[in-house]
Amino acid sequence: MEKNKRIKRILEVIPGFLSWGIITLLILLAIFNPVTCAVIIIIFDFYWIIRTVYLTTLLVMAHHRLYRQKEKNWLVECHRLQVRGIANNLYHLIIFPVYKEGLDVLRPSLKALQECNYPKDRMIVVMAFEERNPGARGTAAALESEFKVKFFRYLSTFHPDGISGESRTKGANATWAAKRAAELLRSEGIKDEEVVVSCFDADTCVDKEYFGCLSYHFLTSPKPHQASYQPIPVYNNNIWQAPSFARLVEISSSFCQMIESMRLEKFVTFSSHSMSFKTLVDIDYWPVDMVSDDSVIYWKAFLFYKGDYRVIPLYNTVSMDVAYSSNFFKTIEMQYKQKRRWAWGIENFPFLVSGFLNERQIPLVTKIRRSFHLLESHVTWAVWAIILVFIGPLPIILGGAFFNQMAIGYNLPKITGLLFNFTFLASLVWVVLSRIILPPRPRGVSWMKNVVMILEWVMVPFIILIIGSLPALDAQTHLALGRYMEFNPTQKGIK
Amino acid sequence: MSNDQRIRAILFYLSVAIFFTGLPVILSSSLGYKFNPRTLKFAKTGIISLKTQPQGASIYLDGELLNDKTPATINELLPGSYNIKLELKYYYPWFFQVNVEPRKVVRLEKIILFPTRSNIEQLNQDKVARFWADKDNGRIYYLNQEGTILYESDLKGERFKELGSLPPGFVSFPKELKTSPDKEKMLIFNAHQIAVFYPKPQEEAFYIQPPVLLDFSGQQIHNVFWHSDSYHLVLVTDRNIKVTEAQANSSPVNLVNLNSGVSEVFYNVDNDTLYFMDSQTGEDGVSYDNVYKLELNKKAALLNELIKLRQNGKE
Structure with missing residues (x-):
């Protein structure tokens, strides 16, 4: 030890x-x-x-x-699969870990879900609040009154503060919410392998074809449980209002993700993405003590499946907010801190190499x-x-x-x-x-x-x-x- | 493997190939090496960098016209001596023999090509005997051949016009013309007289008030300076250093009596300090030249008082 x-x-x-x-x-x-x-x-x-x-x-x-697939009706593509004998029995579990975001951020995210070109009776939404946030219950109640009946199931969870072994990270909140969702799925008699889980940042507004696209790729993937599904993150929610500096930085981030989507052997999950719920349960959910949960979850799955795990790019966008503040210097500071948090993904390196040292089945070259x-x-x-x-x-x-x-x-x-x-x-x-x-x-x-x-x-x-x-x-x-x-x-x- | 991935793989390997084939070329060239495919060896070379004013000159290297014009870099030159000739129409050719050393650059980057037909232009529109250029005011002042009339133009010689006549009592040929720091007055002096003018550059009239003639008969004026207040004049004569107002009937104040004759002087108008040379007889009876500093800035107000007192005394 x-x-x-x-x-x-x-x-x-x-x-x-x-x-x-x-x-x-x-x-x-x-x-x-x-x-x-x-x-x-x-x-x-x-x-x-x-x-x-x-x-x-x-x-x-x-x-x-991305441009080529922009207007594609992915639900029709899923229906076509049924003709080929591939039935679409998938449920989509969508988790939004929420910290201090208010209704102005959360409502558009849920509205985007509601407007998706995908059957809502196959969508389970979990709004994962932090119990330590005093406004959480009020926000949860307001959203429930508006959206509870719009989806197959709608759940508000409240992650308790100070659980032993946890840090105050998004992963800890998401894990708590996923475990509550797992209990719900068991009670509904839904199998884990029929569920695709998407963990979205609170401000994520999905494209209307996102779940059709995700379902299609999940159903057509040779090993659907051994893959994560990564959409292209764009920062279009407030891009017209954002100051130039912040806008350019976020556009560059989107470009980086687009480039990464072409380099499959290096491609790692980032920010909002989706994966098999069965795999999530098998690998014991997101890390509860690491900041870069979005990429660590990939490496956990990679180690669990002895290197036979990949990220499938979805050429479909999820749109988030550009981070900016009231003045130029605060915006620079905010962008700096955000990029430093992303760069904290370097914590994956000791995690991965430690994992490799204890793992004998993955080829040394890999x-x-x-x-x-x-x-x-x-x-x-x-x-x-x-x-x-x-x-x-x-x-x-x-x-x-x-x-x-x-x-x-x-x-x-x-x-x-x-x-x-x-x-x-x-x-x-x-x-x-x-x-x-x-x-x-x-x-x-x-x-x-x-x-x-x-x-x-x-x-x-x-x-x-x-x-x-x-x-x-x-x-x-x-x-x-x-x-x-x-x-x-x-x-x-x-x- | 999808089409995109196939294209990507091709691009990747192409990039790697370009990198590894291009890198030796770029590195060897940057370091001053040239690959000789015959001998399969690298030879050390040097560089000549040429920049001219104006640009666009043809380059001859050892008599051979190069396919480039200045500014230019001549790369991959084997060490040795080279003759360079630069040619540009309407400009004098430029020649230089340069020694190129291995892995080094010879920078010939401050070459000025001078025009063959110089741009000489006559500025005066009347016969003149002297002129003075005032860079700060952007003016050139001209004195006619008889030494009686002043003209002015801008530095390009444009807007040439007559300023007016010197005062009738100004008898001998002027030595120098100086503009006051506030640019409102001018003085012109000869060996014994100073004339102070009040030019009005925007209008035709030369004077806004009549010129003042200060007479120092019996003394040889060596130099005259404007005090920074543009009101007092500092005079250096063959006998003394004095201060006077640039006014008629003012009484000069003698500040320093000089032992020797004409002194070397420098006046710093920024802090109103006069530097001058004078001789002093030492204890050994031998005369030595010394440099002195006379500060007039703090004393200016006192001087004014002193001059007024003198004037009152006269009245």
Whole structure:
């Protein structure tokens, strides 16, 4: 036990150690050996150019797929399956873990469910409140009066505070709610394997075809219980009202998820997603003491099924709120904290590697590949912007006259310039794509906003500076120092 | 495997291939190496960076015209000496012999090409004997050949006009013209006289009030400076340093008697301090030159009082 703790602690230190090690090494090289530093930066710049082109192409492909399936009637597709002998007996269990969100956030989420193109008599809704929130009961009662009869079953749960072994995390609340739902399913005589559970952030508004799309993919998947189903998260609920900075950050997040949806071997669940309820029960629900429950649940299932578990991308959107605040600096702070919470997903690394160490049936190659992917993506996240923006010019600044008369001293700024030109070209593609996923302009919003929403992309370098790498480095440093983060939900903007 | 995944796999391997084939090329080129496919060896090379003002000059390297115009980078040059010639129509050609060292860059980035037909333009529209340029006011002042009439124009020579005649009593040829710090007055002085004007640049009339002529007969005026209050003048003559108001009938105050003749002087109008050189006889009986500083800023108010007192005394 003690040994496991020690191993876990070492694993917690590794990401932060690597990230800080890379940054420190490059700074020292810039001072003492600028030529070597410049060589590394040129390699990194070239890698980043290729990566930008590659990922932008994936983004275009994912976008094309999303666009192609936009108008598809998935319920009709499910009916067609019945002709092929695949019956759709599925129930959808939808859990909304709620913390302090009020009726203004929750009502649109339930309304979106109600307006889904899917039989409501196959939908079980669980509003999972925190008992420690004094307004929870009132909110629950108001929602029940409005939505209770709209679905097959509707349940309000109240997660008690201070249960032994739990942290104040979303996963603890969702687990409590799922267990209450399991009791309900038993009482109704519904089998776990007939249920697909979707755990949504409180502000999630699903697309009307979401459950049809989910059912279709679940029914047609060769191993439906050994997969999670990941929709594309977009932040359209209040995107027209959100300030430019927050809007750009969230559009970039959506783009990242779209790109990830194309890289199936690395694809991990994020935010709102769905999975087999049977699997959820088998793996003992969500973690109750980890912040990044949305991705840890995937790794739990991955370990449970000895590596034979995957994420199936659903090219259907779930829309959430852009997080922003009353003023610019508070918005930056809020976005920073949200990204740091996402970057806290690095806690998956010690969890996964510890799991791999105790697991003998997963092939070593798979273990190495998945651990490496996880570690590499987080370390890259923590250092890329710092290398490109801060360390890139250091050899020229610190290298002095000697370095500047070297051929590499002359070529370094040219290659960095080339990188920024490629990024600029790529950002033109992002501008076009961002326009396509944008919902129609609401009434009362000036048409000039269209122009603003194009011009605001010039802020990208500024955003990269502030929340490119720092939140991830911050999260890894906290983990390395053993200062664990508690779940702190992001305050979302108005709808 | 879906079509998308197949395309993605192709893209991925293509990217990896581009990275690993492109990287050696980029790195070796960045470091100043050139691959020789004949010998299958890397040779060390150097770079010449050329930037000219104006841009667009043709480049000849050892007499051979290159397919590039300035600003340009000439890469992959084997170490050695090269003759560079830059050519641009209507400009003088530029020549340089440069020594290229391995893995280094020679930066020739401050080249100015001068036009073959210089842009010489006559500014004065009348015959002139002297001129003074005032950068702060953006004006050029001209004195006619007889030394009697002043003209002005802007720095481009445009808006050339006559300012007016010097006062009739201003007898000899002026040494210098100076504008007051508040830009409302000008002085012009010769060996014994100072004329103070009140020009009105926006209008045709030269004077808003008649010029003032200060006469210092019997003394040789070495230099005159405007005090920062634009009211007092600091005079350096062959005998002394004095202050006077730029007014008719003002009584100069003698501040310093000079031992030697004409002194080297510098006046800092920012803090109203005069720096001058004068000789002093030491205890050994030998004359030494020293540099002195005379502060006029704190004393200006006192000086004014002093001048008024003198005037009252005269009356």
